[in-house]
Amino acid sequence: MTPDSGAGPESRLVRLRVVGVIALLLIAGLVLGRSSRYRPATSVRRAGGPVAAPLVASSSAWFCAGATDSPVGLAPGDLVISNAGPRAVAVSVTVLASAGASGHRALVVGPYERVSIPETVPGTAPWTGAIVDLDGGDVTVDQEISGPLGTTVSACATDGSTAWYFAAGATLVNATSEIILLNPYPTVAIANLTFTTTDGIEAPTLFEGVIVPAGHLVALDLGARLRRRAAIATSVAVTSGRVVAWKTDIVSRPLFGTPLIGTGAATDAEADPALPVAGVTTTLGAPAPAVVWRWPEGSTAATVGERYVIYNPGSRPARLKLVMQPDDSSAPPASLGVTVGPQATATLNPAAAGISADGGYAAALTSTNGVAVVAERTVTGTAASGRGVGEMLGSVQMARDWLVGLGPTDRPTEEVIAVSDPGPNAVTVSFRALRSGMLAPVEGTVGLGPAGPVAPVRVAAGQSVAVEVGGPGAPPDTSVMVHATGPVIVERDLYGYRGTPGVSIALGVPLSG
């Protein structure tokens, strides 16, 4: 490397040119390069609920659990398979039992059809679950439990996880809480369960190292070790493999004279209180905490005892704010704030926020300090119409297309589809029912409007709308596709009436599109 006299960069002009060009390039690079600074990426964990595979999927699978299959079981279940796609789907159903043999069934679900099959096995089983394998997408599978204590409908899971969380639960004199671990994978799973209860953090050895064999389910009665806990939050940590975790709460009628939760007698130290309202709920756990949870439709009616149960499984306190936006857009939003310590729970009563007593509202819980939590809405219906208990995790995902499998029509129920638009823009929502191999209008009522085919509904930004589905002359057993022009959240509520017990609140299932 040597001098180059030929360059002859002696003059000031040459220096100016060289320095100018280099400086210009440097400045341009630094300015243009500011937008892409070094950002170490981090692993993202799936925090959402079940999602239906797209139509073009070659296969998909659903996992359900939490039903009973015995003469004394209070939660007999059915699997509701709804095909929202234009082609038939081959379905393979394996019903697993917590004890005894499993059952298998194959069927085909035609396009835009809904099929319901009992979640039973040859013989009997205390608890059952199911693995539903499909050779296509755009299909959802719901688990519908309908027994003497009421009806509850919830979507099955599409994904296993190494962690599951439940915010609510109770083991009282008339309440049992059962955790059902389903392992649909080809390897054994081992799980540890820990609890945050009214007595503090508990980790009974009975719930350590729980082995869930491949293709099996295991039911764990929390009352076996955690008796008389009015509130139980559960963490399931899977140390090997993955599982799907469900919780089934069964509340029987309290015996006469038993002190009831919510009354003064129940506060006595010697009291053995009971929940006041009977019912059954089946809830799929949350695979991960989140910083935002949303519920499309809440109620502050006097006959509905609604609470938000929050569980912070983390190691830092979570500062939370619950904002409730009434369906009546003229009403102002209300909010509540709370700080939940690490490994602790808290309960918020929306009535305390002074929200309007009439109509529904959409709620959103946000962690203001970024500490993720798990939050559920619990409902205790005491009215003659809609008597029972319900429980629902908030939603962490939004979508334009949802599929809602409605409840049974062999008993009188009032079914509501609520659509919430948490986004900044208004959306238009349309409803179509799967019926006889085609898409048909949905019969129902929007607000105080007349009954009939439900027309597309405009939902303002931040607002929600409720559609009461069914009514006189409405066709039975249907599932409804909800399409919105923007991301929305869809909830389905079910209330028994004419003396029929049961309250069910659950999210619909987003379709991948």
Place this chain on the structure above:
Amino acid sequence: VSADASDPPVVVVVVTRDPGDWFEDTLASLAAQDHANLSVLVVDAGSTRDPTARVAAQLPGAVMHRVTAPLTWGCAANEALAVVAGASHYLLCHDDVALAPDATRLLVEEALRRNAGVASPKLVDWQDPERLLAVGLGADRVGVVHGLIERGELDQSQHDTVRDIFVAPGAATLVRSDLFRSLGGFDTAVSEQGEDLDFCWRAHLAGARVVVVPAARVRHLEAGSTSPEASGAAGRAGTLTDRHRLRTVLSCYSGRNLLWILPLLVVQTATGAVADLGAGHPSRAAGRVAALFGAVGDPATLRRVRGRIQRQRRLSDRDLRRLQSRGDARFRAWTRARLHHLETGRTRAGAPGPAGDGEATGTVPTPDRRWPLLVAGVLLVLLVIGSRGLFGHDLPAIGQIPDTSAGIGAWWRGWWATWQPAGLGRTGPSPPALAFLVVAGGLSLGALGTLQHILVLGPLLVGPLGIYRAARRWGSPRGSLAATVAYVVIPLPYNALAGGDWSGLLAYAAAPWVIDRLAELSAGRTLPSEGRTLPSEGRTLASDGRTGAGAAAPGLFGLGLLTGLVGAFVPSFILVVPVVGAALALGALLVASVRSAARVAAGALVAGAAGLGLLLPWSIGVVRTPAAMFGAPAGPAGRLGFASLLRLHTGPFGSGPLGWGLLVAAALPLLTGRAWRLGWAARLWAVMLVSVGWAWLGLEGRLPVPPVEVVLAPAGAALALLVALGVASFEVDLPDYRFGWRQGASAIAAAGVALSVLPFVGGISGGRWKLPSAGSSQVLAGEETPDPSAAVSRLLWIGAPRALPLASTPLPGGQAWATSSEGPPDVVEEWAGGRPRGAALFRRDIALAEDGLTTDLGHLLAPLGVRYVVLPNHNAPSGSGAVATPTSAPIESGLSLQTDLDQIALDTNFTVYANAAWRPDLRPHRGTSLVDRSAQVLVVGVWVELIVVALDRGRGRRRSPPL
């Protein structure tokens, strides 16, 4: 010569032995002395040719005293005691001195005036009397003699003061005759070296003053060939000097002072010997020890001499101490020499300027090797300390770091088989890198662990060596050292090592050599360090003197070989070389050097083409497959800001603000450089900006780009060379500017270089450059693998490209996939030769899972022989210091949906699934291509031939005489 009873009688004693032509001048000067009462005694100490006639011709009145046996100078001078009587003073002279006419008179006058026993004249250079050689000598407390002036100093009468000195140099010394007699003349045991110190020390002890009389000027030739004190070899002379010095010290000090002076001598000797050993002079070290033992080797004689001296003592050691120099004269001399060398270096930096620059042309003097050795030693020690945790065991196979556990046999089979196992496997040419590894393994005699260390850590030494060589050609020794330091401290290689990016390390090693070669092509002239005449621009001068295109061929030959060699391991390097050439061309155009631009661009293209040709037939598939050439793109997760790339901050090192230090220093030649320094600053900045720009655009997904460290390696080399250029500019250009902001800029640039060292020093504390302590292959170490001969068992790797320990094929979103056969990957699977067979099937199945379109991926992959699916979320197992390299969330969640994939809890940093649907496939799955095998054997023959030619060229260059 003359006789005047009023003047003290002085006898000049000239000791000679076979004098040269200068002797007549010596005699003539004596004849010209204006001292009135002067006699001359010439003592011939054993000349083979009788000088009597020559003496008689010049000094007819001189007394000639011949001794047939060779005598040392001291012994010969002592002859005066026997031959001369009645003189008041002796003027003891060498035969290579020429006295000024008034020298003797002035010496005598001053000796009488000062009552001095010994008087010494001012010694000046024989050829250039304006240059001083000595104005008396000093000595420290251990007798180390040193000059009192700067040798070679211009005589401006600045030292013309009569003063007491400790040693009178032996060339010409006036001694009072009674003193000389009472001391017994020179000690005959102290001969050839150190007589003057010994005699003067004894004179001091006897109470005589020793003075220098600068008014008396004596020219001294220092004719070593005839001078008795320089008659021995240099090493022997040094040993003798030490020996005689120690003998003088041991004999002159009082017994009490010997109690501390003796241990001091032992310590100094030991320290000096260790220093000599460290500097690579074992014989000198041995000489020091021998001198000490020689000095005390004859205790009886020493005791007798001591007794005589101590009996004559008139002066205490304390009084004598006032005449001695303080401190350590040897250390002071060494420091002064270093400063002198640095000063010389500054002068040299200006030397290589071209004739057209209006600067001095000339040859570059022989550089001082001590500083480079010292700096190299320090850097080597730091690198060893920084890598200490990597020694003593195999390096973990992180990323592309070669796993040598398979052995030479596996490499050979991998090369010979012409089977590319990627995907479903297909026949095709094998990577030439395997052939090189086989050769290297053979040369290492099977020490594959050592070979692995050399392959991975060697670039940390080869790169700086290359940059030193390249920067040395600027002609500034300090610049070369600064460039070496800069290249060592840039974070690039350590980031590459931390991420397991072996290709980045290889590029780091090769980049300086490539730029050096390209720059030589660009410059079109020879190297100033070789000291040859610079031809006119546009012609290249070869080592054999050829010019023109023929002269460029050797440079291209070496560059092509280098490109091919590195390209075998880093295929994208074949493209990097032409890009660097294009950048140099752009820089040349910026300074309007069109011919230079054309030369370097053409040369780089030819070198790239040569590299491709040397890697045939494998390179055909590489060129046709972007993934094989560039690797899988890093995607959004791998994006780096322009500023980070500019600071070479591509990983855990280089994040702090101190990383800007070198860039600040690199700006100096732009601001202060002139002529070729400014021209080359423009070129090197062009290389930097093109490299960084390419890397940035590539990471943004707008251009295909090799691994980022490979692209940035030329930028790192250019940065270091710019630092060297800044130093050269500081040395050459800055003195011509008036004092102003440029001096401030130079100080800031120096501070920038100094500060940039700090992060490097901080980085060595970990001991392993953040390289994880375990490789990904250990994740599956315990898993059962089937008999390879019985069934196909593949591992499907899906994740970030940097996390995959083998050649990968890109997926959308900055992810990639790869397969390894029969267990974890080994080095055979590190290079792709083209698109893997079955790539479409793998990609389709992965996409199905990623999009959530299947829950039966295991069934889809089973026919492809996939038994395990591995998703690395880090580049190494947990607890090993791994770097996070997350697999994309859709892939991860898509895989988690699969009901026929069994997640194995092996390591938290890796998500591993066992395929429950896998069944052994017993179909044969390997093949051989005889055509490819023949072609690659042929290419090996070409390589062998070229290497032989290169070796011959190297030997020829070393044998060729300098021009």
